[in-house]
Amino acid sequence: MASLGELTAGIAHEIQNPLNFVNNFSDLNQELIDELEDEIEKGNLAEVKQIAASIKENEAKIQQHGRRADLIVKGMLQHSRANSGEKKETDLNSLAEEFLKLSYHGLRAKDKSFNANFKLDLDPTLPKVKVVASDIGRVILNLVNNAFYACADRSQSTLNGKASLVQDSHQENGYDPEVIVSSRQTPNGIELSVRDNGPGIPDSIKEKIFQPFYTTKPTGSGTGLGLSLSYDIIRAHGGKLKSFLKKGK
Known part of the structure; x- marks a missing residue:
């Protein structure tokens, strides 16, 4: 049970890190989108382009950390499926x-x-x-x-x-x-x-x-x-x- 507890804690810790990044960059993009809409209303094209570039960069980071969380989950599924075949x-x-x-x-x-x-x-x-x-x-x-x-x-x-x-x-x-x-x-x-x-x-x-x-x-x-x-x-x-x-x- 102690080993299971350690493994569960390890899973939670490893998944939490990329999820924190995903959540943080998602929140940041929400704020940037609000700013983007304001700048569009003002017709400030230069500022619109700069904010759009920041959103695009944050999206790339969300994808990166989302994939890492996906790899961790797939790795754990491999653990659970291991040795289930016929010898x-x-x-x-x-x-x-x-x-x-x-x-x-x-x-x-x-x-x-x-x-x-x-x-x-x-x-x-x-x-x-x-x-x-x-x-x-x-x-x-x-x-x-x-x-x-x-x-x-x-x-x-x-x-x-x-x-x-x-x-x-x-x-x-x-x-x-x-x-x-x-x-x-x-x-x-x-x-x-x-x-x-x-x-x-x-x-x-x-x-x-x-x-x-x-x-x-x-x-x-x-x-x-x-x-x-x-x-x-x-x-x-x-x-x-x-x-x-x-x-x-």
Whole structure:
């Protein structure tokens, strides 16, 4: 019950922030519209144009924060729907390859300047396992997206210190971004790993990264639900999701 209370409080806090922005900018626009009508009556065209520009700018901010609230709600719905499918015999190697390429080409579709190397190191003798393929695929996609994001972050950090997929991923001298997805059979079961040579994550936040709404990304770039959802999916499959955080090289 304590964990549920913390999660509920987290949801309320995260949704309240963008909703506050939406409400504030909506109120401001109401005032600006009143001013706009007055200036129209006066025939002050220059002032009308200036107020209209302010309204347009506020509308863009309302859309931005509305979308963030929408992402948070969709993330929570994914939590509630996770692991509801049927477990079937699945080739994890094929699943890993499919979602690695899906992640890369998805990011390239959003930003043509994004570039990074990626490769597969898969155990060909890996047996099929009973999993909900769509859920495990979602986990792989989230982990790989994060890995590519880390590479892009390191690539352009020497320019302005901000995480972004906008800059070319080969801008840092001597740095060749790379994401590796590997699989292997161990005495304890099957291990699937996603590794990148990005900037890494400090040990000080290692225990926080699987908490709902915790994110290292800038505001608006992530909901902080991806790793939390992935953690729950893997746990529901009887597995473990661990982080081995080392400085990228």
